[in-house]
Amino acid sequence: MTTTDKRLHLRFVALAIGMFAIGTDSFVVAGILPSIAKDLDTDVPTTAELITAYALAYAILSPVVATVAAQVSRKVLLIGGLLVFIAGNIGTGLAPNFEVAMTFRVVAALGGAMFTPTSAGAVVALAGPEKRATALSILFGGLSAATALGSPIGTAISGVTDWRGTMMFVAAVGAVAMVAVLIGLPAVPRPPAVTFKQRxxxxxxxxxxxxxxxxxxxxxxxxxxxxxxxxxxxxxxxxxxxxxxxxxxxxxxxxxxxxxxxxxxxxxxxxxxxxxxxxxxxxxxxxxxxxxxxxxxxxxxxxxxxxxxxxxxxxxxxxxxxxxxxxxxxxxxxxxxxxxxxxxxxxxxxxxxxxxxxxxxxxxxxxxxxxxxxxxxxxxxxxxxxxxxxxxxxxxxxxxxxxxxxxxxxx
The missing domain is CATH 1.20.1250.20 (MFS general substrate transporter like domains)
Structure with a gap:
């Protein structure tokens, strides 16, 4: 592997860490629902709506963000997305009641909607056609790793501390990803603008x-x-x-x-x-x-x-x-x-x-x-x-x- 290849792989790994954080956030709540329900004085089916809020907000906001932020610098959008994601998880972990927790789950989803599609576009732009498949496999390897490692680690942390400790763990991983992107990722070319109707x-x-x-x-x-x-x-x-x-x-x-x-x-x-x-x-x-x-x-x-x-x-x-x-x-x-x-x-x-x-x-x-x-x-x-x-x-x-x-x- 050449020095250029190694540098490219490190850039993709930085983005993969962000995917790991966002993937963990998507899956970990299911493992800690009873703990959240007990602490926030709700039943488990009601608490499960936190998963609904995150996933639905992500689904709706992803195409909207991609359209509205088409002219924003890709690196700024990636770092901004991780900042919003971190804030959303810290807010969830500090939430005094269910309603506040629900609000911050939507904030975290907004951060994910800003980061995930942008990161996929970034690796395609940086890798070039001959290394595109490898780059995407590294990026989405972070998402796969979240299912294998992030969710069980977060669940184990909840068993040692409580569910709030799990949310802080997710925010910490997001912070690591933000630093990695800030230091290791160069400027990324903006893709051609696509309207919402076209999407x-x-x-x-x-x-x-x-x-x-x-x-x-x-x-x-x-x-x-x-x-x-x-x-x-x-x-x-x-x-x-x-x-x-x-x-x-x-x-x-x-x-x-x-x-x-x-x-x-x-x-x-x-x-x-x-x-x-x-x-x-x-x-x-x-x-x-x-x-x-x-x-x-x-x-x-x-x-x-x-x-x-x-x-x-x-x-x-x-x-x-x-x-x-x-x-x-x-x-x-x-x-x-x-x-x-x-x-x-x-x-x-x-x-x-x-x-x-x-x-x-x-x-x-x-x-x-x-x-x-x-x-x-x-x-x-x-x-x-x-x-x-x-x-x-x-x-x-x-x-x-x-x-x-x-x-x-x-x-």
């Missing part, structure tokens, strides 16, 4: 809208159970924070592995096979959670399969978005991030409703599995529309590539 224009294509809806619905189901993981699997963990941290670590490691192999499997078998196989296995895991949650060994096996399958669905869904309309692929993939976070934001609301009026905590896996099945059915409809459009003769706009899909796209 959401792919939604006019039913193939893309249905694929995004598959992502939204499936991840609502996947995170309905994850939101209440500390309670659902309490019999297996004996309510111990340390055991729960190890359970989250197992989930995170499996998620990283699932994400790593998803691309290779999609290239070999096609996105439909990978999406449906991973989804069906996740449904089986959720349907048997009433039993696996009572036994520690079974619980660890279940969450590892769940983590691997859940995260293995992301890559083939993005692959389907690209294949549906290659000309709009970048805008479609950016919308997939919002769809993902909207799904995550709906999960606590859906879970809270189900626990209030439909099922007991021990049987939450059943309706969550049903939601995933609904997502897979929507995905089948998107697949049929894509197949139909690719079977039609080229209309002169998309060219031959639209009528001659690759083997993976046909699958």
């Amino acid at each position: 959401v224009s792919p939604l006019a294509d039913a193939r893309i809208t249905l694929t995004l809806l598959l992502l939204l619905v499936a991840y609502t189901g996947l995170f309905t159970l994850y939101t209440y993981i500390s309670q659902v699997f309490a019999p297996a963990t004996d309510g111990k924070g340390t055991t729960l941290a190890w359970l989250l670590f197992a989930w995170g490691v499996a998620a990283v592995v699932g994400n790593m192999f998803a691309g290779r499997l999609t290239d070999k078998f096609g996105n439909r096979v990978v999406i449906n196989t991973a989804g069906v296995i996740a449904v089986i895991v959720f349907a048997t959670a009433f039993w696996t949650s009572r036994h520690q060994v079974a619980a660890f096996i279940a969450v590892m399969i769940w983590g691997a399958c859940g995260w293995a669905m992301l890559v083939p869904i993005q692959h389907r978005l690209v294949g549906a309309n290659p000309a709009a692929s970048q805008l479609s993939i950016s919308l997939s991030s919002s769809a993902n976070y909207i799904g995550v934001s709906l999960a606590p609301v859906v879970g809270g409703f189900l626990l209030d009026d439909v099922v007991s905590l021990n049987h939450l896996g059943f309706p969550a599995a049903g939601i995933i099945v609904l997502g897979l059915l929507i995905g089948e409809l998107s697949h049929l529309l894509i197949r139909r459009s690719q079977a039609e003769p080229a209309d002169g706009k998309e060219g031959a590539s639209a009528s001659t899909p690759s083997l993976a796209e046909r699958r």
Whole structure:
């Protein structure tokens, strides 16, 4: 590796640390919900709305920030985003009541919405075409590491101190990232301005809208159970924070592995096979959670399969978005991030409703599995529309590539 390569890698690592902080913030609250609820004098389903506030605000604000701040220096936007993110987490950790905590979760989400899309654009601009894939893998490696390390570390810290200590830990990681970006990142060229209307224009294509809806619905189901993981699997963990941290670590490691192999499997078998196989296995895991949650060994096996399958669905869904309309692929993939976070934001609301009026905590896996099945059915409809459009003769706009899909796209 040349000196220039090493310098580039260090710049990407600086941004990856920021992704680690933001990813940790996204996942860690689920592991400390009971602690927050007790301290703020609310019940767990109400406290889960903190996850909804963060995820929904992030989903809505990401395209808005990208449009409004199009002419702002990329480095200024990155550092500003981390400052807002740090303030949001410190404010959450110091919140005297639930309402204040909710407000600061939105502030933290604003910081994430400023940082994440900007960092992806920055690595693409700095790396150049020949190193783009490596740069993106380093950047999103920070997000994967958050599922494997950030969330369980934060949960363990909560067991030693309290949930407020966890939020300060997240803010501290954000501060490390800010210093790294401030020192190590050079000026980044601004991308061409894209209007808000252009950003959401792919939604006019039913193939893309249905694929995004598959992502939204499936991840609502996947995170309905994850939101209440500390309670659902309490019999297996004996309510111990340390055991729960190890359970989250197992989930995170499996998620990283699932994400790593998803691309290779999609290239070999096609996105439909990978999406449906991973989804069906996740449904089986959720349907048997009433039993696996009572036994520690079974619980660890279940969450590892769940983590691997859940995260293995992301890559083939993005692959389907690209294949549906290659000309709009970048805008479609950016919308997939919002769809993902909207799904995550709906999960606590859906879970809270189900626990209030439909099922007991021990049987939450059943309706969550049903939601995933609904997502897979929507995905089948998107697949049929894509197949139909690719079977039609080229209309002169998309060219031959639209009528001659690759083997993976046909699958």
